[in-house]
Amino acid sequence: VEPNTRTDTDRRTYRTTKDGEDGPEERPSVALSVRVRDSRMSVALQDLRNTMSSYKRATLEEEEGSDTPAEAASSPDRVEVGFRKGGVDILGRRTQLEVLLSVMLLAALLALLACLVALGLGFSSDSGRGLCLSEACVTVASQIVEAMDRSADPCQDFHQFACGGWMRKNPLPDGRSRWSTFNSIWEQNQALLKHLLENGTFNGSSEAERKTQSYYLSCLNTQRIEDLGAQPLVDLITKIGGWNMTGPWDKDNLMEVLKMVSGLYRAQPFFSVVVGADPKNSNSNIIQVDQSGLFLPSRDYYLNKTANEKVLMAYLDYMVELGMLLGGEKTSTQLQMQQILDFETSLANITVPQDQRRDEEKIYHKVTISELQLLAPAVDWLDFLTFSLSPLELNDTEPVVLYAREYLQQVSELINKTDKSLLNNYMMWTLVQKSVATLDQRFENAQDKLLESLYGTKKSCTPRWQTCIGNTDDTLGFALGALFVKATFDKHSKEIAEEMINEIRSAFKQALDRLSWMDSETRQAAKDKADAIYDMIGFPEFILDPKELDDVYDGYDVSDDSFFQNMLNFYNFSTRVMADQLRKAPNKDQWSMTPPTVNAYYMPTKNGIVFPAGILQAPFYAHDHPKALNFGGIGVVMGHELTHAFDDQGREYDKEGNLRPWWQNSSVEGFRQRTECMVEQYSRYTVNGEHVNGKQTLGENIADNGGLKAAYHAYRSWIQRHGDEKRLPAVNLTNDQLFFVGFAQVWCSVRTPESAHEGLVTDPHSPPRYRVIGTLANSLDFSHHFSCPEGTPMNTGKRCEVW
Known part of the structure; x- marks a missing residue:
């Protein structure tokens, strides 16, 4: 029942960061909704779901992960119905006080029952x-x-x-920008998943389930993350060609940097590229290109400067702090980050608002790569798309669907008139944004300050395990879903x-x-x-078949030693999965929400509705x-x-x-x-x-x-x-x-004024x-x-x- 623009043809979810969910705005699927606004800015940001099931969807709620879930937040409506009795005990041994309180509660219920019988x-x-x-x-x-x-x-x-x-x-829990029924159920699901991942041996289990545990443990291993510090990202920046912000950079390698940042690591600074069902021929997949590139939840934050001055100042401070953490000198970093923000504001100015993109027929344009080249010549599209969809062979006649024709024309003009140093700085900045969630506490602290301004949350009170459950669900959600379903559904x-x-x-x-x-x-x-x-x-039936589940994640290498490397491997893997889809017919039975998700959605190109196991419990159903x-x-x-x-x-x-x-x-x-x-x-x-x-x-x-x-x-x-x-x-x-x-x-909720404002400008739900x-x-x-x-x-x- 979770907003940005679109990156996915058959999903209708909307950008945030894990309090409701997403990265670049996605194509409609329709969900009930709660969105992702996790102060950790969820690592995977739906990449695998965008590529493994490129379906727009309309959700019930803003897609919800966990803004900064409170450690001890509980729900007054916790009733375990619709889930199998006799499942795992996620609460462990009760203390004497807990036992006493339980007895008192039972006695009170019995007394109430007796009164009700009498009266x-x-x-x-x-x-x-x-x-x-x-x-x-x-x-x-x-x-x-x-x-x-x-x-x-x-x-x-x-x-x-x-x-x-x-x-x-239900006052807002510490560190949260919003709290609702959806959040409370998701936290119950998270607690169960924590138990399963931390207590399971997985001997004889599927390889995918073992990968899930390894990924989760790599996220929990904060000592290793602190030891590595910023070095993994510094090394990646050097590998790609350097960043003028922090050291030497390759001035003649702009196209190669774009291919690496956008094609290989899915940062997508200027535009988004996905493979998904062709809306006008839903039995065929096609390359789809759309607008992209904004970090803040909506173009409104950049363009309405008076109303959003506090957020823009906090964003610039965040940019400067990250640049310095990665080795930049303060004065130079401040100057260059201001230039990046100005460039991003130019992108916001040409980005089409969501309420002007609701007519699917009007924004759909099918062209060939050669026609796209004429429309937006700043990018070598055949080279870029061939790299992004390797090892597929493409030529100039390959069809492409554009959802932002005028934007692509204008962004090409913007690229051509912008200094190469600034373009490189911006591309690297989008890569940094996407990577900081896997780095040490200094980066998390910087992010907390931005989130306080953006959503009204104080310093994150999220226990690390909750952050890691969310990241694991984003990355290996169907393997995690297999554990969830087998234990409860x-x-x-x-x-x-x-x-x-x-x-x-x-x-x-x-x-x-x-x-x-x-x-x-x-x-x-x-x-x-x-x-x-x-x-x-x-849930999709394949998750209960170990071989089929393993096949889905075959080629994704996971270790419990490096959370950062697991993230990079995932982006590379999701790119390969996306490429693999292009020459295949869309899978009508593919899901783009994982089983533990507390949401639901509709898929236009599949004419299907999906209700994950996570929502089939009280107060929705019992x-x-x-x-x-x-x-x-x-x-x-x-x-x-x-x-x-x-x-x-x-x-x-x-x-x-x-x-x-x-x-x-x-x-x-x-x-x-x-x-x-x-x-x-x-x-x-x-x-x-x-x-x-x-x-x-x-x-x-x-x-x-x-x-x-x-x-x-x-x-x-x-x-x-x-x-x-x-x-x-x-x-x-x-x-x-x-x-x-x-x-x-179902819709009882509370939220901060800042979060309420963000919802008004970004959320497709009232x-x-x-x-x-x-x-x-x-x-x-x-x-x-x-x-x-x-x-x-x-x-x-x-x-x-x-x-």
Whole structure:
């Protein structure tokens, strides 16, 4: 459910650094979302996922890793459901105090249960329906009540009503810029993975799993990292040709430096190159080139200097400090880093904003390498691409898809008029940025100061093991996922999830029949597309086959001695994987999220939806929770991803995943009018005086609204078939009301003002508060069940409805 530009044709994730996730902005896949803003600036930055499964995706949440996770942060909604009982004990031996507290908690629960049995009928005005008094129901009822603010009027501010208690009880953990349900679940998953990696022997295991442990241990080996200091990066800079900042450099080797920095080490200073499914021929892979090059989360940070002066000063200080740590002299380093920042600002000036790149049809341009050479002559494209995709043989007629035609033309002009020394400095700077996460504590301290300015976080409190789990997941995530799945995942959850998806699909299709603005031909084609959407749940099957898993990582050399070298080997490996894809058909079963990930996504060129094992647990799903909560949680997630197939970008792809016009003009116009309503609605919302960008968030807002509607109607269909459920005790909510509260509590979160600003300028998702308020204000079902009078904030009388 995690923003920069795009580097990947079939993923829709958005740039950050591990609090939500990413490096150069990627092509849409659509996810639920939380993003990566790890103060460690995650080592792999999705390279392998970009190359092994170059699919854009639309995510549920900003992609989330861990900003700077607090060591002892815990979740009030920790309920282990949907995962196999009797798994590993990740908590170890309990202390006497822990045992005592556990006994006291159990006694309190039993006392509460006894009271509920005695008084239960008093909680409901309709005692005939009865109460669910199972342990799971009592526990989740307690969590729901604790998270709510009963003093708030649900018709005035439903987010406060549903999440006020949660926000009061969950101040930001030290070192974090944001905290949410997604973070708490991810930390639970991390704790399990830590146990598996630190206690497993892996004798007889797959080679990939052994590599995973070695990689993790190399990251944990801080003594070795401190001993090596900056030398590994200094040696790499020398190998590539030197850096004017710190020593002699090769003035006549500019193209070779670009090939090494961008092609071999994936820094991509001026543009991004990936291999992925051709949007207009989804059965074929193709080279794709897009804009790239910015370090800060958005071009806005460079161009709106007055509002972002503090961040720009902190960024320059960070640049200078890193230059000096690598051997630069202070005065010279300050001068040259200012020149680099000015050049990066020039790149920002020609970078196209994300809200102007939402029309896939308009930004898609297929050319040959020879035509690209004429468009952007500053780069020898045949030489560059041949090197980057070695050992493949390319010629001038090789097709290439461009997603930033004007940008590439302008960046070529910028390169031609810029001094070679500055170009070399900038290319080396992008390599340094990408490498510092593997260096010693001095570099981490420098980064902490920048992150405080950028996200409002204080010095990182992240335990090293959490940083290393995140890096391992980014690099060997499917091997790590194999350990996670074998230890925890209940395959029965997969069957239940598939049943729910089918129910939600049916509800979505039924809603199509009620749309007055859609013509019959387009409606039938939309139903056909909905039927063709296929789902991938839990994990890809290959990870449980040791041979297949080993084949995926064959050629990636890992040792537990050098974290830095493991990173370099990974970049080289991911480049080879990318090259290997070009002459092959896209693998429709390939995943671009790892199993432990707490997120979900839609892939336009595959017309598929993916729900990793990490999200198939409470509060999203639990087999012994009321269906109202499951449909309000994972059900809305499923509806969200399914609706992405019909948002402003997804609707341009047909049922086969090809970008082509398949709508009648009258329906296109009807869709446009309804999306304009939604753009205007969300643009009125503000955070700390700043407006939400209704254009930038349009796709996610469409998915939020359509997903809620489909999930609720699927729930009502389930009730019609199975009868009413028992109600939860003490919550004083009908099950229909519980559905909406469960939905809202998924989005309970807190964040710093700096992080909130960053989200507004970069994130394709609306702020969590407005994912609740905006969606429910458009829901007639919500207004009915909470009896909200017309004219109240949650029932304004004007609803924006697309699907």
